[in-house]
Amino acid sequence: MYKRQDLVLVNTCSFLRDSLHELDLVLAELAELKNSGSCGNLLVTGCVTKRGLEEFQRCYPEVDAWIPLKDFAALERYLELPGSGKTERKAITHSYYRYLRISDGCSNHCSYCAIPSIRGEMQSVPIPELVEEAERLAAGLHGLGSVGGGSVIDTGKGVAVTLKNGGKANDHLNLLVMTEMQTPHIVIPTTSGTGSEVTNIAVLTSHGAGRKLFIADKFITPNAAIHDPRFTTSLPRRMTVATAMDAMTHAVEAMSGIMSNRICDAQALQAIRLIAGNLPVVANNPHDEEARLNLQIAASLAGWAFTVAQVGLAHAMAHTLGTLYHLPHGEACGIVLPKVMRYNVDHAATALSEISQALGVNTAGMSKREAALAAADAIETLMQKVGHPTRLRDVGVKEEGLDIAAFHAIADTAAIFNARPVNDPGDIAALYKEAY
Numbered sequence: 545m546y547k548r549q550d551l552v553l554v555n556t557c558s559f560l561r562d563s564l565h566e567l568d569l570v571l572a573e574l575a576e577l578k579n580s581g582s583c584g585n586l587l588v589t590g591c592v593t594k595r596g597l598e599e600f601q602r603c604y605p606e607v608d609a610w611i612p613l614k615d616f617a618a619l620e621r622y623l624e625l626p627g628s629g630k631t632e633r634k635a636i637t638h639s640y641y642r643y644l645r646i647s648d649g650c651s652n653h654c655s656y657c658a659i660p661s662i663r664g665e666m667q668s669v670p671i672p673e674l675v676e677e678a679e680r681l682a683a684g685l686h687g688l689g690s691v692g693g694g695s696v697i698d699t700g701k702g703v704a705v706t707l708k709n710g711g712k713a714n715d716h717l718n719l720l721v722m723t724e725m726q727t728p729h730i731v732i733p734t735t736s737g738t739g740s741e742v743t744n745i746a747v748l749t750s751h752g753a754g755r756k757l758f759i760a761d762k763f764i765t766p767n768a769a770i771h772d773p774r775f776t777t778s779l780p781r782r783m784t785v786a787t788a789m790d791a792m793t794h795a796v797e798a799m800s801g802i803m804s805n806r807i808c809d810a811q812a813l814q815a816i817r818l819i820a821g822n823l824p825v826v827a828n829n830p831h832d833e834e835a836r837l838n839l840q841i842a843a844s845l846a847g848w849a850f851t852v853a854q855v856g857l858a859h860a861m862a863h864t865l866g867t868l869y870h871l872p873h874g875e876a877c878g879i880v881l882p883k884v885m886r887y888n889v890d891h892a893a894t895a896l897s898e899i900s901q902a903l904g905v906n907t908a909g910m911s912k913r914e915a916a917l918a919a920a921d922a923i924e925t926l927m928q929k930v931g932h933p934t935r936l937r938d939v940g941v942k943e944e945g946l947d948i949a950a951f952h953a954i955a956d957t958a959a960i961f962n963a964r965p966v967n968d969p970g971d972i973a974a975l976y977k978e979a980y
């Protein structure tokens with residue numbers, strides 16, 4: 545199933561440190577790959593106690609190197625070591641490298657940096673030029689690691705598909721047509737929103753179509769994802785808030801859409817509780833690792849929920865705003881979400897009233913409809929509390945483009961799954977104008 549893998553990067557974070565069984569499973573699987581010859585170099589970065597490190601080394605002699613967390617100088621030294629695979633190609637995708645303190649020169653000469661954000665931070669959704677550049681850099685690799693936000697991870701997914709099948713990522717835009725595992729892909733998210741670390745979807749931009757399109761397939765789900773809140777503590781406040789609102793929108797739409805089910809509801813409700821409880825904490829104190837970790841977990845929970853239950857009209861509208869106005873995805877989601885919730889109220893009153901409670905609203909004495917509407921109000925209150933924009937006019941959207949945007953949004957796949965059937969672009973245009 546696996547081919548030889550050039551590099552496996554595992555982070556032994558505090559979350560896993562407290563859950564040794566899970567770490568054990570991850571390392572055991574990787575060690576098995578190594579022993580079977582299907583994996584080249586095993587590299588573990590992490591922050592463990594001295595005793596813990598000795599124990600891991602005793603149990604996993606196959607691991608080539610143990611790198612202290614965020615010690616990228618040590619990482620680079622490892623990558624330069626004779627026999628460590630210097631002559632082999634290695635891939636780490638990353639954005640925010642200046643936050644992660646990978647050396648500045650890395651993007652210019654580093655052979656293992658296959659998917660750098662060399663033109664600054666990656667865009668909200670990977671554009672074809674960047675994905676193609678990544679594909680060129682990654683040619684011949686048998687494994688990928690992605691350290692970054694959703695766009696980086698989605699780029700990694702696209703590259704994993706092209707490494708396996710050839711062509712370009714946009715040649716593989718499709719739904720559920722793959723029949724086998726793609727190139728092994730391990731991810732370390734540096735944002736808490738997309739959920740891409742656990743989802744089966746890669747969102748890519750199509751210039752030809754003028755919109756965001758997808759590769760959706762269970763075989764592009766990353767093989768492993770490592771949460772470490774310390775990789776998100778330096779994420780700027782605006783991106784922290786926006787990405788959290790992306791996760792919030794995933795959870796709300798998964799729970800209120802036509803594909804909802806009670807298992808995904810449970811994931812979505814817990815995600816909503818965690819975001820509502822922890823986003824204000826992180827907004828005030830970006831170094832609160834426990835709250836950061838809770839946001840990471842919320843993003844993954846919401847990602848799992850919408851992988852099955854899908855998203856809805858807020859995402860259809862946000863995808864369009866992202867393509868036309870390059871608005872950060874989470875910001876676009878957050879601004880339109882309360883409007884869409886009110887639009888859906890008579891088609892998802894039960895779900896929205898439960899969401900209201902998860903957001904901390906005291907619904908005692910309210911009718912179900914009132915409680916559902918209170919959920920939209922609570923989302924707006926939360927956004928105001930954490931400094932999230934609430935109007936499209938404040939984020940560079942042009943009012944005269946909203947009618948055209950509505951025609952794009954109604955054709956977006958996500959609109960199909962919305963709680964209330966969307967048949968009239970005029971409805972969407974009205975929602976855009978309400979959000980303007």
Ligand SMILES: [Fe+2]
Pocket residue numbers: 738790791793794859873877
């Ligand atoms: Fe999203």
